[in-house]
Amino acid sequence: MPPAKKRARSYDPARTRGAVLAQFANVREAARGLTPEQLAGPTRLGDWTVRELVAHIGMALTAVHGALAAPAPPKATVTVAEWALGTAVRAAGIADRTREVAAAQPDLDAYLAGVEKDLRAALEEHPGTRLLDTTAGAVSVDDYLVTRTVELVVHTDDLNAAVPGLDVPSERQAVATATRLLADALATKAPGGSTEVRVPPYAVVQCVEGLRHTRGTPPNVVETDPMTWIRLATGRLTWADAVAGAQVSASGERADLGELLPLLS
Template sequence: MPPAKKRARSYDPAKTRAAVFAQLGNVREAVRGLTAEQLALPTRLGEWTVRELVAHIGMAVTAVHRALDRPAPPKQDVQVVEWPFATAANSAAIADFTRNVAAEHPDLDAYLADVEQSLHTLLDAHPGSRLLETNAGALPLDDYLVTRTVELVAHTDDLNAAVPGLDVPYDRQALAAATRLLADALAVQAPGGSTEVRVPPYAVVQCIEGPRHTRGTPPNVVETDPLTWIRLATGRLAWTDAVEEARVSASGERADLGDLLPLMA
């Protein structure tokens, strides 16, 4: 008999919406105090400056606006867990769009305030079941908002890495949703039950083909913290570096995730 298909994880729409606004608010509060010199600092994202990174954070949220401007697709044809695998397709266009947004909005605080207000207006006007045409396929609005937590958390981390001492906080629910979506994506990328990946306190998934573990301590275990997991899954941190720096513990012959990461490019 084939193994039972796993039920897709569900996300509380109200908590997801609150998380998106909370993390966007954290970024906006931090950006408000940045100097011109800080905005001109380089980031770990190629040639982008901090100013361009902040513009991109706003742009990641207004992806919802752009999707709602288009006609609704006839039916959903993808699950939210598949979204991470579709993020590299338009990287060049995204880079150009980001530079244009940064040039057009010199007052980044005002820009983010407008993004926040317009998102409130749109979410009040559209049901969470409204289908959107996204880079991954047709998704309900509520599911697409889960993907925005990944964008917001990963780019908040980029911002903290670029500006010494900035320390933008991470909303707990945003961090949880981002961690869970990327952990579930790993399980889709490498289905199986031989290895347990733990990202406490938010996620535990089984992955990788091999003998399925049912009792006691699993023979293959990977464990790390949420931010390290997000950095690994999004290509900010290499697997070998994470292991060498003891940011990840990996035990067992099937506990090497190096060939499976990053999930997003």
């Protein structure tokens, strides 16, 4: 008999919305203080400038009300974990659109203010169960907002890395949600029960084919902190560098996740 399908993780819609809006407000406040020289500076995202990175963060939310403007699809076709695994194929198109938006928005603060206003209006008008036709598949508004926490937390970290001395905070709820989504994405990509991945205090998942443990300490264990996990899962940090820098502990012959990462890039 095949193993029972795991029940999808549920997320509190009100807390997710609050986390998305709070994290976006953190970015807005930080971007408001950036100088022209800082905005023109490089990032770790290929040839993107800081200006383009900030514009892209705005785009992460315009995607919500943009999708709401289109007719609702008949049914959901992807889970939030599956969304994470399908991002790489969309990277080129996203990069081109980011450059267009950055060039068309000389006043980034006004742009971000408009993004927030439009998002709030859209969320007040539509229920969280309303389906959206996104580039990754059909998902509900509530589930799509879960994916926005990944975009916001990851790119907040990119922004901090790009601007020396900048320390944009990441909301605890946003980090928790992003951590759980990416942990579930790993379990979706490599289903199984031989390896336990722990990201305290937010997530524990079992993955990788092999003998499933039923009690006691599992034979293969990976453990790290939330931001290290998010960087690993999104390609900001390599597995080899994380292990060498003692940012992750891995024990057992099936605890090497190097070939499974990154999940989102």
